[in-house]
Amino acid sequence: MTADADTMDVTEETAPEAVPLLLFVGGVRSGKSSLALRWAREQAPKRLFIAPCIPDDAEMTARVALHKAERGKTWECLEEGLEPREALQAYFSAHGADRPGVLLFDCVSSWLANMLREGLKQEQCLIRIAEFTEYLGSLRIPAALVSAEAGLGLVPPNRVGRRFQDALGLANQHLARACSSAVFVSCGLPLLLKGRLPEQSC
DSSP, X not given: OEEOSSOEEOOOOOOOOOOOEEEEEESTTSSHHHHHHHHHHTTOSSEEEEEOOOOOSHHHHHHHHHHHHHHOTTEEEEEOSSOHHHHHHHHHHHHTTOOOSEEEEEOHHHHXXXXXXTTOOHHHHHHHHHHHHHHHHXXXXXXXXXXXXXXXXXXXXXHHHHHHHHHHHHHHHHXXXXXXXXXXXXXXXXXXXXXXXXXXXX
C-alpha cells in the first residue's frame, strides 16, 4: 500500500490458486478410471499417464492395449512398475520446460501389488506411496491418482490376500488425507468424500 497527499493506491497480493491433487477410489469396474480420465482431459491438452501395471500374461497384455486405445493418441504414457517417482523425475529432466498440463497415475493398487511381489514390507510400501504423493503435490501440476477399494468385501482366506488388503486400506487412507479432493466411485457415479467434486466428474 502506498499513499501521498492526493491519492492512495492499494495493491492486493493474491495467494496462488491451489493446484488440485485428486484421489479417485472404487471397486473393480466401478468407473473410477473413466471419471479420472474425463477430469484429466478437461485440464490440459498435453497429458501424461503414469502406468505402473506390469502385464504378466496375454490377457493382461490385451487389457493394457485396450486401455491405451481408449485413452487415444492425445496421451503420453510413462510405464514404470516400481519406481514411478524416479521415472517421473527422469522424464522431466529429459523434457525440460516442455511439461504436461496434467498427470494421471492409474493405479496405486497395481503399484502396491508390484512392490509386495518384489518382497517389500508393508511399511516400505507405504513410505514410497507417501513420498510419491508428496512429490506429485510439489510439482504444481494438476494431478489425479486412481486406487482400488478392497475393503468392502470379505477378508481374504489367504495370507497374501490379507497383506494386500491391509496395505491397500492404509495406503488409501493416506492418499485421502494427502489429496485436496477424494472421490469414491460406484456404478459409474461419484460420491464426494473430501474437498470439491470436480465438475467434469458429474
